[in-house]
Amino acid sequence: DSGVTQTPKHLITATGQRVTLRCSPRSGDLSVYWYQQSLDQGLQFLIQYYNGEERAKGNILERFSAQQFPDLHSELNLSSLELGDSALYFCASSGRYGYTFGSGTRLTVV
Amino acid sequence: AQKITQTQPGMFVQEKEAVTLDCTYDTSDQSYGLFWYKQPSSGEMIFLIYQGSYDEQNATEGRYSLNFQKARKSANLVISASQLGDSAMYFCAMREPLIQGAQKLVFGQGTRLTINP
Numbered sequence: 001d002s003g004v005t006q007t008p009k010h011l012i013t014a015t016g017q018r019v020t021l022r023c024s025p026r027s028g029d030l031s032v033y034w035y036q037q038s039l040d041q042g043l044q045f046l047i048q049y050y051n052g053e054e055r056a057k058g059n060i061l062e063r064f065s066a067q068q069f070p071d072l073h074s075e076l077n078l079s080s081l082e083l084g085d086s087a088l089y090f091c092a093s094s095g096r097y098g099y100t101f102g103s104g105t106r107l108t109v110v
Numbered sequence: 111a112q113k114i115t116q117t118q119p120g121m122f123v124q125e126k127e128a129v130t131l132d133c134t135y136d137t138s139d140q141s142y143g144l145f146w147y148k149q150p151s152s153g154e155m156i157f158l159i160y161q162g163s164y165d166e167q168n169a170t171e172g173r174y175s176l177n178f179q180k181a182r183k184s185a186n187l188v189i190s191a192s193q194l195g196d197s198a199m200y201f202c203a204m205r206e207p208l209i210q211g212a213q214k215l216v217f218g219q220g221t222r223l224t225i226n227p
Contacts, residue, residue: 002154033214033215035215042217042218042219042220043203045216048214055211055212056208056209058214088153092215094213098143098157101147101155101156101157102154104153
């Protein structure tokens with residue numbers, strides 16, 4: 001157990017739908033990062049939050065949004081889903097021990 | 111922007127042999143950090159080893175060591191006495207500083223390592 005918890009582990013949904021992925025960072029870590037891993041694009045940085053505030057944006061589509069709550073857990077919202085959004089979505093937190101990744105949420109859009 | 115290059119898409123090694131996974135990087139920053147992660151077929155990303163740009167010694171963690179050659183901008187991962195459980199995808203990554211103290215990890219494309227019995 002890495003200490004970073006992601007739920008759900010698997011998600012199957014239809015095109016056009018909206019889903020929410022959840023992440024609880026390692027205890028004491030204030031930063032949360034979201035990454036997307038797809039076969040054609042590899043591991044792509046989406047967005048970073050630090051102590052509730054957005055810090056940096058990467059290759060995140062406008063259909064995607066995220067937030068970090070006062071208890072430091074984070075949610076990634078994906079809307080108007082397309083087949084190409086099928087991927088493994090990772091959350092990572094950083095702190096004293098560097099970057100720690102969760103086990104990921106595998107999203108399949110059908 | 112920083113870039114990580116892993117030139118070996120796949121490698122096949124006999125069990126108990128040592129293996130070196132290549133990683134070269136490109137950055138204009140003086141201070142940076144390099145990471146290696148293992149991703150088994152189950153999908154999770156497992157941290158293996160870290161090397162800071164100012165670290166004088168090559169990093170080691172058990173059977174993992176990092177062959178850091180700063181002038182060549184390479185950070186190869188060496189796995190000694192490979193085991194069947196080492197079969198996985200391996201990613202090299204670099205910490206890239208962004209504006210206002212933000213940062214992100216930039217990943218290479220990965221190397222799929224297969225250990226043969």
